[in-house]
Amino acid sequence: MEAHAIDTSIYKEALVVLGAAGVVIPLFHRLRVSSVLGFMLVGVVVGPFGIASFAPHLPWLSVITLGEPDSIAPIADLGVALLLFMIGLELSFERLWLMRRLVFGLGSLQVVLSAAGLAAATIALGYTWNTAIVIGLALAMSSTAVAIQVLAEEKRLNTPTGRTAFAILLFQDLAVVPILFAVGALGPANHAGKAVGIGLAIGQAVLAVAAVVSLGRLVLRPLFRSVARTHSAELFVAACLLVVISTGLATAAAGLSMPLGAMIGGLLLAGTEYRRQVEVTIEPFKGLFVGVFLISIGMSLDIRTAGAHPLLVFGGSGAVILLKLLIIAPAVRTFGATWTSGLQTGLLLGPGGEFGFVIVSVAIAEHLLAPDVAGIVLFITALTMATIPLLSKLGNTARLLPQTQVDPALLVPDTSDALPRVIIAGFGRVGQTVAAMLETHKVPYVAIDSDPRRVATERQKGKPVYFGDITRIELLRRVHLGSARALVVTLDDTAAADTLVAGARAERADLLIVARARDANHAAHLYRIGASDAVPETIEASLQLSEAVLVDVGVAMGPVIASIHGKRAEMQAAIKAMAPDADIRSLGRRRLRDRL
Helix, strand or coil: CCCCCCCHHHHHHHHHHHHHHHHHHHHHHHCCCCHHHHHHHHHHHHCCCCHHHHCCCCHHHHHCCCCCHHHHHHHHHHHHHHHHHHHHHHCCHHHHHHCHHHHHHHHHHHHHHHHHHHHHHHHHCCCCHHHHHHHHHHHHCCCHHHHHHHHHHCCCCCCHHHHHHHHHHHHHHHHHHHHHHHHHHCCCCCCCCHHHHHHHHHHHHHHHHHHHHHHHHHHHHHHHHHHHCCCCHHHHHHHHHHHHHHHHHHHHHCCCCHHHHHHHHHHHHHCCCCHHHHHHHHHHHHHHHHHHHHHHHHHCCCHHHHHHCHHHHHHHHHHHHHHHHHHHHHHHHHCCCCHHHHHHHHHHHCCCCHHHHHHHHHHHHCCCCCHHHHHHHHHHHHHHHHCHHHHHHHHHCCCCCCCCCCCHHHHCCCHHHCCCCEEEECCCHHHHHHHHHHHHCCCCEEEEECCHHHHHHHHHCCCCEEECCCCCHHHHHHCCHHHCCEEEECCCCHHHHHHHHHHHHHHCCCCCEEEEECCHHHHHHHHHHCCCEEEEHHHHHHHHHHHHHHHHCCCCHHHHHHHHHHHHHHHHHHHHHCCHHHHHHHHHHHHHHHHC
8 A cells, every 4th residue: 555645845834933932932031031022933934034034045944934923824823713712701791891991981082093193204205195194004003912921931921011912902903993993084085985984894893792792602511511511621621712712703703803803702701610710721722822922923034134224223223212202101100090090001012013904904905105115114023022921021121100199990900819719629419518618607619610500500609619620739829829828628529529639739738638538548648748737537427426326325415525525536637657757737727827
C-alpha cells in the first residue's frame, strides 16, 4: 500500500506559534520581559519584514517563518474573542449597568476628544481635513487585547484603573460600526444614502445584540447542563468554544466586532453555575490564541517604514501617546478617579489599537489614505501597541501622586467574592449539612459540585454553588483559595479527595483543611498528605449508634455525651499516631483560630 504524502507546509504556522509559546516566551519570562512584548517580538522576527524576507534566497527559512500575516488572521481574531469572553465571565450585566456612566460618558468623551486632537495635529502637518479625520479616528482607538492582557498579567483588572480602562475600551468596541460608516461617508463616491445606511446598520446591530442576549438566556444553561451530565471534559471544551464562536459570529454578521459578541456570551454565562469551570476550561486556549494575535501585530511592523521616515514614525508615536495621555488623564479624573488612576489609564490607552488597522483598511478602499501615509499610520499603531507593557510598568510607579476619593462606580465589587469564604468541595448530603451549619453561624461559603442536576437544584434555592471539577487546582484558584478561611472536603470518592487535599496543601501551606474520610486508615493517610482534620465516616457512625443505644437504655444524657467525646478524642489520637507528622498540619487551624 502506497504511503500517503504529508504536506508539511500546512503545519508551519502551528510550528512557529507553538515554538514561540514553548521555547521563546519562557526565555523572555526568565529575562522578566512581558509575554505580550515577547510574542510581538517573535512576530517581528519571523514575519514578512524580518527573516522571512530572506526566504527567497534561503528557502529553508520558510519552514520557521511566516510570510503572510493573513495565514494566522482567523486564529488571531479568535484569540481576541476568547480574551473578551473571559472578561465577560468576570463581569455581569448588573455590574455593567452600574458602570454605564463610565462606558457611555467617559468612553465617548475619550473617543471624541482624542480623535479631534489627533486630527487637528494631522492638519497642522499639512494633510487634508478628510485624511486628518480618518487618521484621528484610527489612532484614537486603543488596544483591548493588549491592554486587558497586561492588566490580567499584573492582576489589576479589578482595580479602579482596570475598570476605567475597560469601560473606555468597551465603548470603543461599540463605536466601531458608526466610525466605519463615517469613514466610508468621507469617501469621494457614493455619498447618497450614507446617513440612512448608518442608521440601518446601528439598528441592525442593536437587534443582533438583543437577539444574542435573549437566545443566550434561553439556551446556555440547558446546553451546559446537558453537556455536564456526560462528565466529558472534551464535550465541555467543545461547548465553551461553540458559545465563543457562535456569539462572536452572530455580532460579526450584524456589522459589530466578533470580540464584542464573545464578551456578551461571557456575560450570559457569568450568572450561571458553570462560570468557574468555563473559566478553567477556556484559559489555556485564550492564552495561546491571544499570543497568535500578538504575533500577527508584530508581523505588521515594516522596519523599512521606520527607516524611510524615522522622525515621522518615532516622533509621531511619542506624540500620539502623549496627546492621548493629556486627554485621558484629566477626563478620568473628571469622572471621579484619582490622578494616579487617570495617569495609569492614559498610559495604557495612549497607544493605538487593533481597530485602527480596520479603520485604515476601510480608508484605503475608499481612497482616503495614500499607501505611504497608511503605512506610516499602521506602523505607528503597531509600534505604540508594543510599548503598552512598558507604559503599564511606568504607570505603576505613579502611586505617589495625591489620592482623593474614588467614584464608587470604579469600585464595583463582586459580591460573591467580597469576603474570605469557606470552600465546600462536594455538595451532597454531607456538604449540604456543613453549609446549613455555616449559614446558621453566618459564615460565608462557596460550594463546588460535579453533579449538574444537584447544582441546578441548589442554585434555584439561592445557594452559592457552582459546577466543576474541584480537584483541578485552577478551579480552586478561581474560587479564591488564596484568601479562603477553610476548605471542607466532603467528597465520597477517596481518590478525588486525596488529590484535592494534596493539591490544596501544596498551593497554600497555612490553609485549614477539614476532610471526610472513609475509615481510620484513610483518615491517617489524609493527615499525612496535608489535612488539618480528618473525620472518618465509620467512626462517627459508630459513635452516634453508641450514643443512641446508651440513651435508649436509660443512661443519663450528660454522662453519655461526656463518654462519647472522650471516645472520639481517644480514637482521633490513635489515628494521628498512625501519621506521626500530622501535628505540623495543624498550622492552618491554629492560624485560623488566631484570626477569628
